[in-house]
Amino acid sequence: VADGGAEEVTVVAGRRSDEAGRRALLDLYDAEHAAMVRLAHLLTGSLAVAEDVVHDAFLRVYDGLDGVREPGAYLRRTVINLCHSQHRRAGVERRWRDRQPPPEVVLPPEVDDTWRAVRALPARQRAVLVLRFYLDLKVDDVADTLGVPVGTVKSDIHRGLAALALEVER
């Protein structure tokens, strides 16, 4: 390990320099940030939480980008995991960031009603539906991503769609 000296660049054996890693991270940010916020919003139902989760995800992947062949996929997996973790541990880990609240999401009435119903679904059901019908993942991939059996995913899809069908019929 060499210290940074005047240039404040630290090179660790086997790792890229801070500057190269920083550049890779910011490139990834430019390419993926908006899409990740959209995904996290759908998964958590909260734009404020989504922004925090995605910000946290970028910081987490910063140190892990070396050796990752598909940084975008790695980032997406991290965002999904964080959304899951955020739900599971909400209120236990208390994290805040000093910033302005995000703007409101304005939706057409027919979308707003269904979105409200989606947000009201249990978190795992909602996650299953988002991964299946927004990301278009196969059922097996949804199960793998969320770490649940395939049967559970199918059951969640069935129950979630049934609940939404009731809403559509109203």
Place this chain on the structure above:
Amino acid sequence: MSADAPDPTDHLRRTLAAVAAATPATDRRDELEAAVDAQGGRRVRWLLPAVAALVVAVLATAFVVTRGGDEGAEQTGPADEGTEATTPEEISGLVVVGDAVGGDLVPIVRYRERKAAVWLYDAAEDRVEALPPPIDGWLVDATTVASDDWVVVTGETCPHRLVDADTGFVCGPEGVDAVLVYDVAAGRWSRLDVPRQGEASTPTVMSIVGATATLTYLPTWRSPAVAFATVDLAADELALAPRDVEPATECRRAQSPALWFTRPDATLAHVEAADGTEGRTVDLTAGGLLGPDLWRADPVPDCLSARDLLLLARHPTPTTPSTFTVYRLQDRPVEVLTVEGTADLTGLQLVAGPDWFATAEDGLVVVRDLDGTVRTEVPHEEHEEPIATETGLVLARVRGPAGVAFRVIPLP
């Protein structure tokens, strides 16, 4: 569904796409760059102070300190005993603010991106003390609770700063779940490593009653029941004692010191009081307040607890507004308060002092007597966390690099 009804799959796809398209993404690139710069520059900033500290340590103790990981010299190890007065602004990094249990000490733990550190905020004195580092390493998923005598921190400990390529936020194979206990009077840390139990999560500290800490293992998708264990904090050697309870459902966002759990059919709650009195079981169906369908409801209500209060928050449905109800569970369940029409229950919080309780909702913290009478109301800033202390209500707000801001709310 009738033949003419829209296909819910198509409707869902359109809805999700429309919501995604309407989702604004606030550009926080500057914030990210600043955070990244802070991580990178830290190695250099800490170099000289660390070398100086090392020299002093060698001269004073004749111990040689060796270090691992890629962080360079950032912090001294647990050799530093005693506390150090500081200010809330000096608290830095990603932190967890824990609960004060029956006292005025609010624990603050730094975790993840930077090495673990712990501070104590004394609400009575309005001052912060830095404790010796609990470990020479990193913490993931930290939780913490403090009484006047003990500070308990749980989390996954990492000797090196590792990132798992699959999940991105675990220690890796070297990670060890641990319970870290600080004896306030003695001024020293003790450590208990906890073997990972199958799919169970890292243990979470929920309460301290006397010298007994209660831990829970939060449910996971593969292991939906909550498991409990206790630790005798005064024992010469820390040990984990599993609690023999029925499969339980824990109140989400439960606040210590009270602990609640129910049978899967949600007909019973177990209550542990902060004063160390024996836990008792309460029949939640008495008086018709709760029914066995509670946890089968769709959407499932949120459940919060504090001392002997139980709050159930029911999320809105297409036909009914959101509501929350606070129950006081003594000999018989007693309904205290029902509030209807709350717009968003996402951030609803509940804390309770000796003779008051407070809910944080919709930009307002409302402090009530136990009979429901409003005692005072104060604005609730975003991300501000209410904490009940003996002195009164404390509102804590972590400000990232700017430290933590505390507000003590006087209670008339």
